[in-house]
Amino acid sequence: MEALEMFTSDRNADVYTEELKLNLGPQHPSTHGVLRVELAMDGEIITDSWCDIGYLHRCAEKIGENVTYLQFTPYTDRMDYLASMNNNLAWSLTVEKLLDVEAPERAQWIRALVAELNRIASHLIAFGTYGIDLGANTPFFYAFRERESIMQLLEKISGARMLYNFIRPGGVANDIDDAWMDEVSAFCDDFEKRWVEYNTLLTDNFVFIQRTANIGILTKELALSNGCTGPVLRASGVKWDLRRDVPYLEPYDECEFDIPVGEGTHGTLGDCWDRYWVRMREMIESVRIIRQCIEKIPPGAHMEKSMVKMYKTPLKPPPGEAYVRCENPRGELGFYVVSEGGNSPIRCRTRAPSFCNLSVLDKLLPGTMLGDAVATIGSLDIVLGEVDR
Amino acid sequence: MGAIRDYFGNISSALTSTAKGMGVTLRHYRKEPPITIQYPFERFPVPDRYRGLHILEQEKCIDCKLCAKACPVDCIEIEAEHHGRILEWTQFSIDYKKCIFCEFCIPPCPVDCIHMTTEYELATEDPDGMVEDLLTWTGLRPQDQRALEEAAARKAGKVVPDAAASKPSAEGTSAEDMAAKIAAIKARMGKKD
Amino acid sequence: MNEAGLHAKLGAAGIDGIGELDTSAKDPFVVVEADALVAVMTFLRDDPDCAMEMLHLVTATEREACIELAYHLCSYQHHHSFVVKVICPRPEGGNHDTWHPEVPSVAGVFDAADWHEREQWDLLGVVFAGHPDPRRILLPEEWIGHPLRKDFVYPSFLGDVPLELDATPMYERGPDWTPPSSEPRPAGEPLIQPPSPPSDRPHAGGQAPAKDEAPADAADTGKEG
């Protein structure tokens, strides 16, 4: 802000710079989709910003009111298309809560396993695209290499590469076998080595630290008041993770894992570097969970018996409502579903983590420079498919 | 002194971290094999469970329309006329412009007649070609026709001499035929192998 | 603290208009009067035993008899969550066009409410009195109506632009293609009759025209949902 005052204090002097409106997006390389941010610029310095969303609005909530509970599952894939498994999971848990059923034990472990795999994939994208935002193109490809391994693993069990539709109300679509789990272990071993390499290449890079430390500082109070969740909240120093605090799957209760929080290593607590570093460490924690899942996964059915008939006859939950939150890679995804006993819900509200995380952007940008705006947007790691739904 | 230490610290960390990063990229440049493949010439293996284009075993299908009802996007159109157990087919098409490959049409099928293949190449220059007809024949096949006539004759009280001929042939269920169907799908989608 | 404890705490706060706790629901909730909403929210946020730092979600649900607003709150300190509801009963003959229930905005209490309330106004036409930035958020400013209402009618115009419901696919449009409803109209006549909004309606840009005022050439108005 100091720089801002320096540039704006002499507004009444003879020479002053004129404010320039710059449209960052909706078609812009670094807005991660179709986000539009209107920036008031004073030279390179942003004086004000207005977020404009809705370019990718696909009426998901309206669709949810017109399809059956099962049929909405593939639509949840398309909200946060980088973490489809986690979205499926949240929706399935919501429907199960409405119906008062619980997935079998094995299904819960499989769910945790694939959700954590998907979390790594999603954070890899965040890592890679963040590099691109800051001008380092190479980490993106390394991240995609590992993500490709995850996609091939998940493709083997679900049959699709991105929009898995694998976790369904009552369980998971297919069982997994030991050969597949061996492949996952092999991937985990490989990934840990790669992770060190990422840090050498990008995390510890001097230029990268210069670009991210002390930029876009999100205080704890601002983060909480704006409803930021996930890595964005944790980077501000709040140790809050639904997987630990409100375990919604059995494995999260039984597995050991840490919750990385921001520490302000290179700058202030809650800056872009902290958000980035929380994500990086979360990947390693996910690997730990995956390892334990593979070890402890119990035998049994992968789908609740009574739920199999849902493919032929639509589910009809009793009247009522359910709100379920899940810890997605980007924050807490919540589904609030109101049923009146029919084939489809009468309200299918989505609490999209990116939507809430993005709402803080307007408060972070003023006073920073144009390059920092890109760094800040990247560090929030939004998916516009989820923001607009 | 802090500022001076920062100054020289910046220089040294900039140089060392750059050198380390360059080491990583150089290692990749020299040692790591490429992970991409030359797509039209070579392909990644597709797992068996892959949810690709559909095929229909028309022999088995009983026109119950459960798959169409299960479809979240209403992309399946089925039309057939029932003559007892024999079906006169008009349409069984999937609009791949709409299809989201969610697999929900597969589990409801009571006779297990609709499947998803591992074919994933959908791109075409002709959008109309994306409405894919899964039928191998339309209307009545000769043997169906014959069976119908015999049934009608039996109904009228006439004796049918050759009952064996009315049995539906097993044609259209073998693996080769499936492969032929996939080839036909690709041909109809306007693609070259 | 569980929901019953929170409700007891809330009842002891001395705010009027707090209803009973509905424990039959899966997430027990309390219904409060619209007037008491801001006070309730402020109390839940500031009371050290409740310490609801985060407004998780604001949802409006349209039911047969009412529009129901649900506020999901959670506290990371105490690991508990709570649901506060406000019921806006439907007046006689209230539809998406004429009825815009009004509740006080809690954007002053939780910053998170800002975008959530804008979305609920945008999609369900709930007016949040005192909202700092009462614009649409997902749909364009010129959009007519609130699409998540059950009786929503798909508009035939977006500002000056006719919306084509039975449009020819892009690849079938020849060089001479024109939108079906964009016939030349008499000069000077506006494309859409400007609706006459009640002057006290706070949100600009979201007014739906009355049905009899719909333009004559909007024959392709369809119904969705």
Add this chain to the structure above:
Amino acid sequence: MEALIGLFGELFGLEGTLALSAAYAVCIGSILGFVTVYSMFAIWMERKVAAHIQVRMGPMVTGGWHGWAQSVADAVKLLFKEDIIPTRANAFMFWIAPAVVFCGVFAGLIVVPFAVGVQVVDLHLGVFFIIAIASIEVIGVIIAGWASNSKYSLFGAVREAAQVVSYEIPTATALLVPILVVGSFRLNDFNTWQAEHHWLIFHSPWLAMAALIFFISSLAGCKRAPFDLPEAESELVSGFHTEYSGMRFSFFFLEEYTSMFVAALLTATLWFGGFNLPFVDSSAWHPALAMPIGIVVLLAKTFFFIFVQMWLRWTLPRLRVDQVMSMGYKYLVPWAFVALIATAVWDYYGWGWLPL
């Protein structure tokens, strides 16, 4: 040059101005041809280097062997693309900007000695000429950014102006260091000096430091990462050439790669022995042998530095605009002066460093 004039005189009986013009035409034509072919090769090389660093393959199909013809195909495509001038752009300025940009770097090549006798003009102030003429490029970029009538372009142009003008100070100061040692601005003198003595990079630690400073600041001068602020595709879409397409866009590309070539070539000539081989005295060789070997040696050194430029580009993130400035003024400029003064002292006392 003189040889060419003589050749024309012998073959076609041309004399005086006519022979001079013909010789110039041939020289310029060959340099233009060289620049075009080199740029295509460099673009192909950049793509391959980037691809291999990024565990990809890069162009593999066009032309057969490792996609060697990809750049040719791209050039043909760019030639045939529609020439778009934005409606509200200043058409004349928009039209002239790429030419201005290209002329600057292109003219720099005429003083470069590729080998013994392979040089268009042997200017006394060769180094100075290159630095001076390369600055014209900035004017072209500013024209391009302003004429495009796009905010992104304007931002890019202003960034370019600030950056390139600032970085000319460390560039020129670092160049003064070897000039101080050799005592000449003439590029050929560097070749002969280094053939007689040793490569300047080994002369003293200060010269090595000057080489590093020159290399870094020349990166900024060429708008290469991590100093590609004027383009900064994640911030400014494409910077000053956002609105350009087709042939005009390719001029900016040519300019970028040619200025890379000039920078790498200056590094090779001034510090790394020019067209001299290490440990080999080539001064007594017959010109017919020395010339091709000299060209190959110089180009090999140049391409090594171009490779390092690419390697850096695909490793480092981009600096922010104020950090670029502070790096220039706080780090490079002072150390360039330190190197200059220290070299003066070093040479005055005649200290040696490496056993050369």
